[in-house]
Amino acid sequence: MLLRKMTAVDFQHFWPVFQGVIAAQDSYAFAPDMTLQQGWQLWGELPLQTWVAEEDGELLGSYFLKANAAGPGSHVANCGYMVAPAARGRGIAAAMCEHSQQQAREAGFLAMQFNSVVASNTVAVALWQKLGFAIVGRVPLAYRHREHGLVDILVMHKPLA
């Protein structure tokens, strides 16, 4: 598996995965009906870096890395990860998360923060904990899950020093 920077053309190929993830409304607080152009702006243009995981010409996953806040909060990184349904369970999210931590360190970030990990997404929560992230907050009923209704979100954090 190769990790390389994502291009706008990659995002067009990745769009069915991206659209599936946001339409599911069980992990991201993104508008579920956004256009490909809005998606690329959010995922590929606004962040500091956007990467894609590729194997045999297939795009297995993608992540972005950006500052979580401006000015006095700009030393904390934030990332989002997506894995293609067919590629799940193969450690791709873990590989991307490890890679993103290294990229964040190299860019000078001191920590990484996830603002909105959906509590019912237990696979993700367990993975981030395994990778060293701590749950530092729990916001009650802040996510409207398509199946479960209102569920909590978790704030997760890891120092990168």
Add this chain to the structure above:
Amino acid sequence: MLLRKMTAVDFQHFWPVFQGVIAAQDSYAFAPDMTLQQGWQLWGELPLQTWVAEEDGELLGSYFLKANAAGPGSHVANCGYMVAPAARGRGIAAAMCEHSQQQAREAGFLAMQFNSVVASNTVAVALWQKLGFAIVGRVPLAYRHREHGLVDILVMHKPLA
């Protein structure tokens, strides 16, 4: 004291207060060197509503109200408040916060969340608690305070039902 919608011209008048608050780097995770135009975009254009507190032609404070996240997170409101130094200690932040909760309720929001209350800003933390907000998270060292160095930020939350 009158609360009314803020205009771009109001923001020009309010700019010295706004600039002083962000330059102090003790409360907001905003770029401390942003321009007036960037400030207005962030404070006045991007949010759903922006209000100003006025008395005898003086602008005493301002706040914005917006959704804290998109799609499945869009039922949670987020606000930011600023009070002119000369007007502090007169209950203006409290009045604006109460007003913002009512506006948020009328706009259909179910809760209000503050993502980044600087822990060393004990006056603000105590005020939000008095107004019914609970501390639901604490992110270690996520704010670079101009005087104190790295300090924690608090996530605070109040149901609006």
